[in-house]
Amino acid sequence: MPGSAVPAYWLYGERIGGRFPDALHIEPIVARSALHGWTIQPHVHHQLVQMFLVTGGGGSTRIDGQDHALEPGSALLLPPSTIHEFRFIVGTEGYVASVAEPALRRLFDAEPEGRSLLSKPALLPAAPGLPAFGTLLGLMDLAMAEFTANRPNRDFALGAYADLIVTWFSRELRGAGRAGEAALDPRARLVRRFVERVEQRFLAHDPLTGYARALGVSVPHLSRSCRELLGLSAARVIQDRLMIEARRDLVYTASSVAQISFRLGFSDPAYFSRFFSARAGLSPSEYRAKA
Template identity: 45%
Template sequence: MSALVPAYALYGEGPDGFPDDLHVETIPARAAMHDWRIRSHRHGALFQFFFIASGGGTAIIDSGAHALGPGSAIALPPLVVHAFDFAPSTEGHVVSVPTAVLDRLSHREGSWRGVFQAPLVLATGEAWSAEISAVLCLAHGEYNAHRAGRAEALAALAGLILVWFQRALTAREVAAGSDAGLSGARLVQRFMAQLQADFRLHPSLSDRARRLGVSVPHLSRVCRQVTGSSALALTHERLALEARRYLAYTSMTVAEIAFSLGFEDPAYFSRFFARHVGVSPRAYRADPARVRPKPLADARGRSAPGEDMRTRGQPLPP
């Protein structure tokens, strides 16, 4: 039987209330006391943002490994299982923002929840790094100073950090191609947000495309251009990911997992899982660490550790 993956408000502190609009701390403040290794965990109602100023290491995000170095920036939505193995003396910051704060900052279509509905890993250049470093240092100082107007200042700084990550994602999309490429990336973002919301319901691709205002061939073609995988493959990958989470971190039976993911026949679910993961559900549960999920390929047919998990392309321009 698999143990549940720990759920924290902040790593090691238990899922208690979160009183501020954001929490800011340096990476050494928590990582050093754990020998620079943060074990697998998740957060129920927090978005987290990481920035590596110097040093580096490895991030494990939903079983995928991402090499980190100076200028690496990460955005993690709630419930994503993640772990870190930092190089000693790594410097940087970790920002945690409650989902309610994101909701307050969302004021138009394409809200923050849509932008950060999947993990984001970026490699930033010198100018981008300097900008976010300045904001994070300011936020860290404001968080610890406890001066008048602290709540308002923290809310404003949370907005600046969120804007920086959104701009960084947009810049990456632009760097990856033309305006048409940017439009395609936005379509894929909308598709992924839709998929995140209803993947358990198994709507047809025709229904998904209709709701997005495009044809099925166009949706699949754009998904391949942006991610290297078809819309159907992305749909299957999302289901397989959730199945791996249930198998690794809960004691639900295979049949219970199948029904919770919208499969009417547990036997069909087992065949689906084996086809996409490479082993049966029971074999995966016996040793999740031994089985690496089949990665989504980029347009060149290769997985790309450390790249944006949604819109793979070139690192941010300096």
Template identity: 35%
Template structure:
């Protein structure tokens, strides 16, 4: 397992081995480590996620974790935090137990706001030993996995609350260890861009507007987006708008026209064409199927 390839050669995924589409209208995805790694012979090659944060919880067994070219063997229960754009790969024992929790940018932004704007604990790569909190983390991750897999009233709220508990735990480990990293300028700009998109994606800003606010050219912003996300800057914006559209179609009773207005479209027909172009389905049919 090695990540010595140039940046452009490192693949970008939503979930490892999948396309660039986020597979769920939820703001998080949870699966056991064996679910995906078994399909890849227990080895996940170096890759990155453009706008997702992952938490890898090793409960039992061992794992060889590579983060930005540095390999660490994990033999005891621990949580590995992998922020957006961080190049990482894994090799697992066949008896490994644990979970991979993937958080979308909107959920990460909410957690940062809830934590009072302090340095985001889930925005910094770090390995945190479970230690005496082993049973606590077992219970927490089991609860997240169970709630994720079981449709129930207020599921979205409970999932976000449970992830909030986990974010607080990671933050407290960081206070003890005073972990710090310094991202490259290009990565830092792309992170700043995705945060701007999250703040006001409903206002339908152009790529030129975002580039101006970042004090870079639109061409350079597109270059960064393609390098780290595999799509254009406009594609990043459209993906965020589409995620919100899906969530409002599934989790609210708003009409298509109301959702169109809420997302900043000038008319419902334009919104419907936008949605069908990206999903293959008109909004109403998407809602009915879900």
């Protein structure tokens, strides 16, 4: 299984059965990181969307095998099943907000493109002093105040803050200029359904014609919709999903390249190596050695 050596938690260090009862869980970065020496080991959350805002300090994060720097103003989105770890600078300040993915179903139904936009990890610069940073920090501050209080309608309020924080990331990812037009666009619904089907079927290596047929559209229309809304061809969406899984296995498991290739549905390890090298610029073995 992918990432079999990586522990799965509800919140870091907490067993999956111990789910928090709130619509939104929010805490300062220091609350959990300081307990673990400011180093968070590789782990994964299932059905949990996490959103970070670094307001001071920083450090680095590794997400699905790729390293990224964290600086003041970094806003990080981690969708479910993303393997991640952190090396924080001592004293790093900021927030981490966690939302159960099922709680966002209403938002995704109203804003179909949102599911596609929020399906991949994203690190956004929200530099201090810019309006976007102030908006997200304000939402996090208010959500934190609500979370720590015991006021009437607390669950309702936390759910509202969860929607607003997720909406901030959705708007930043696609550009505020397009906010509001996607919900009425049938292409957005098509792309959402396609991304969901890719998540379910990518290991089967279905041809693009099979995806298009299952969605009731032509291959050109599917590819054109993906390019217009995601900036990627439909084929690239499938390939990128395979690459995410390949990088996870190379970094977080001891499986051989041949074993990984067969698990990912490739009948020929040599073809898998060519596929990976063409997209990563490194062979699977070189990527693993460098990771």
